[in-house]
Amino acid sequence: MSQFKRVTIVGPLAPPAGGMANQTKKLAEFLRAENIIVDVIRTNPEYKPAFIGKLPVIRALFRLVSYKLTLMKRLKNTDVIHIMANSGWSWHLFAAPAIFFGRLYNKPVVLNYRGGYAADFFSESWFWVDLTLKKSQVIVVPSIFLQEVFDDFDKSAVVIPNVLDKELFFQATNEQKNENAPHLIVTRNLEAIYDVATTVKAFALVIKEFPEARLSIAGTGPEKQALTMLIAELKLNDSVFFTGRLCPEEMAKLYQQADVMLNASTVDNTPNSIIEALACATPVVSTDAGGIPKLVKHRQDALLVNIADHQKMADAALEILKNPTLQQTLVNNGLQTIKKFYWANVWLKLKACYDEAIINNRKK
Structure with missing residues (x-):
């Protein structure tokens, strides 16, 4: 007792x-x-x-x-x-x-x-x-x-x-996705340590192979102006969207609608964003910063790349989008990983x- x-x-x-x-x-x-x-x-x-x-x-x-x-x-x-x-x-x-x-x-x-x-x-x-x-x-x-x-x-x-609230973050079975127009997301605040710029640069490479792709950035912070300028410079204004800060219910819905979650943090421990993405059966591409390799394993439940390497991040996202077998492997293993939470x-x-x-x- x-x-x-x-x-x-x-x-x-x-x-x-x-x-x-x-x-x-x-x-x-x-x-x-x-x-x-x-x-x-x-x-x-x-x-x-x-x-x-x-x-x-x-x-x-x-x-x-x-x-x-x-x-x-x-x-x-x-x-x-x-x-x-x-x-x-x-x-x-x-x-x-x-x-x-x-x-x-x-x-x-x-x-x-x-x-x-x-x-x-x-x-x-x-x-x-x-x-x-x-x-x-x-x-x-x-x-x-x-x-x-x-x-x-x-x-x-x-x-x-x-x-982890499993009543909120879970695999949705009724979400209809367009294979030709993949939806990529970033769910970190717009701060320097989360290096959202690298995800934008990676997306610029993804969209060359998937012209209808879109990127949603959920978060707020001091880097927004610089990111807005980068998006304009890369001519991505029609494909990249800032959602602003989302409540947990809205965030869960965003994960469930997404095809890939990108995380480019340079310093991290056990990011909830990765845990929540896995719980919603959203494949993850992340840097190997800090404790992230202790949270997920490369090619088991996520794809990991070096910090600030937008080329490798884009390559990883494209591999997921083009390889349904890999995608399903990451999803299945990810759903097992998050049970401890x-x-x-x-x-x-x-x-x-x-x-x-x-x-x-x-x-x-």
Whole structure:
């Protein structure tokens, strides 16, 4: 029998949408379905009054003070604290204070660390990170890739995959697709680390062999203007479309309608976009950045190419489009790969970690 009834999750929520925000929301929903009382403390709450959000320095101080007061008030009444943590300033401003107050109130802390920059961040800031990590009872990571990073710093971490909503992301059987007009998609934010420009350049080669092909780019971000100029330069204005930010339901529909998903990230861990694409039976072409080769295997459940190699990315996409046997192999294997991300499997591991955190906390 579980030793906990109340869990407090510390992490971001949409808006803005993002991988960690979506995982925070889904984790809370699934835990509540297990009759767990869940409190979510947002690390990115909306500014009240709203005008504070327009004052750059003041808004940061306002949010930080408000956040710490919330931690002081609400972490007293919980059985387990589950902290969604990331690298850089996010660690120092949000994860570290939550761990500190957890220890102050003698509450078991489960640190859920994610992010492709972990190794660099640890190398630069390990003294301070280690001081904080020692105050958490269990470290959880979503991938073997991050587990190995922690191993390099002599820290033990448990792999618990990101949770996938199988009621939302699934293989659709009623989608009609046109073999002569393939639909390629990109589902990453328009930021430099996701290198959407490489996918656009790859698409420019694909369309030479499939003149009716189209590319949908789902996401927002600072690279949009540069991407718009690149699309115009390559004369792809009639074939490339920005969908803007999509809600999870819209994103699932986009995957189900697509023929190939392209991912050109230069830094990554275990991208939800790849997991969601596989769940929707959408073949994936991705770079081999970071932890991606630990998530999928080349020619088994995805095709992997080198970072910034648009020629190889185009070649891989064309091979999928022209080879139904390969396409079906990737789909079938991908549907097997994502089973470990279903809640029933995730919950067994997470529940054990919560119990372990409680036991470890009692020993101190």
